[in-house]
Amino acid sequence: MTSFDERQTISPKFTKLRDHFPEEVEAAGQTIYSLPRPLLDLVIEKTGTSLLSRRDAQFERALAACPGIGFCNGRSITNSPLEQFQISLKTAPIRRRSAGAGVDSQANIRLRCAYTAYLILDTEMFNERRQLLGSHESSIAKLCPLPSLVSSDxxxxxxxxxxxxxxxxxxxxxxxxxxxxxRFATWELPTPLDAAVGGQAAMPSADLNESGLHVFLPWATLADSRLTVRDLLNRVHRSENIEHVKPWLRGAPATSGYLTFGWQLVLFVYRIRALNARYGDRKYGSVGLLDRAFTQYLSGRSNDSIGLESVRQLRLRLTKSLANRSGSEKRKQAD
Structure with missing residues (x-):
């Protein structure tokens, strides 16, 4: 049986990156988010050398070539909602065919990505996570990737x-x-549970009942094609244990839209936690140019395009939400 500590091994890709760019890796700190190569190319094209020096660009390209979305404590990190959302902006969604797999429709991909952004911005969630770290930081704060909640297998x-x-x-x-x-890819980037269909549940029943709606449908029930998830929800007693997600269930997606939340997640990870965190002292001359780069990236080949002014407004709204969420966070990492 593998020990927990044995799993916490440094990625060879990280070691190679650190060997070639020791100062850059040291300055980046515990968590280093990488930019997707298409976005990085747009950033370099739009900003020239006003944001990234030649050495910085070499480092960013080497980082972008590594698998996943970056590193935490030297270990590769992934976030499937973010990665699938970026694919969905440019191509038809990939549908899994195996039994028990998640549901990879376009709508589900965008919903999970939107809920990821919602969790990042939610004040109650932020405070509970901060309290957990405050009490047990010496034990678990430096363990990435963190253990998954999923089932006994x-x-x-x-x-x-x-x-x-x-x-x-x-x-x-x-x-x-x-x-x-x-799971948490990093402490600030959660991965929501995916919907599952098939013979194998994602978690034990007790956990499923606390995390969502656990449904059993006899085969005979499936004869009625008019039966919807909303029909099932209407039969569920709304108890106090879901008060914390009622803002999401009742209004957040309808007010802003799944796609808008997804765009916010892209801005949060790649602009605020990647570019601003590493080059925040030089970003002010490049704010408008970065808006243009992100506008082009988020539009891609998708029909759901976004305009330059919308990206600017979304960036400002995200900055305000992050400031309101934490209260004590400095604004210098979010332009």
Whole structure:
């Protein structure tokens, strides 16, 4: 049986990156988000050398060539909602065919991406996560990728968890069940649970009941093609244990739209946590140019294009939301 600590190995890709760019990796800190190569090319094209020096551009290209969306403590990180959303902007959605797989329709991809952004911006979720880290930072804050919440056959459940981590992980899993989070790519970037259809549930039934609507449909029921998820929801008693997600269920997507939340997630990860975090001291001469780069990237070949002024307004709204969420966060990382 594998030990928990044995899983926390440094990625060879990270080691190679650090060997070639030691100063850049050191300055970037614990979490380094990489830009997708198409977006990076647009940033370099639009901003020239006003944002990235030649050395910076070389570092960013090397980072973009690594798998995933970056590194946390030297380990590769991924976030399927963000990665699938970017694909959906440019191509037809990929549909899985295996039994028990997630639901990869265009609508579901955008919904998961939107909920990811919602979780990042939600004040209650932010405060609960910060409280957990404040109490147990020495035990779990530096462990990335963090353990998954998914079922007993997931490889995380086969690990020998050190005694010092058992209580913090129990609290972490409670937070994940409450908000419907499969795992955290990093502490600030959650991956929501995916909808599942088939014979194998994503989690044990007790966890499913806390994280969402667990439904059993007899085969005979499927004869009625008019039956919808909303019909099932209307039969569920709305208890107090979902008060924390009622703003999402009742109004957030309808007010802003799934696509808008998805655009915010792209801006949060790549503009605020990647570019601004690494080059924030030089960004002010490039703000408008970066708006143009992100506008072109978010439009892509999709019919759901976005204009330059919309990107600017979305950036300003995101900045305000992040400031309101944390209260104490400095605005210097969000232009």
């Amino acid at each position: 997931d490889r995380d459940s086969k690990l020998q968890i050190p005694q010092r981590l058992q209580k913090p992980l129990k609290l972490l899993h409670g937070l994940q069940r409450k908000w419907g989070i499969e």
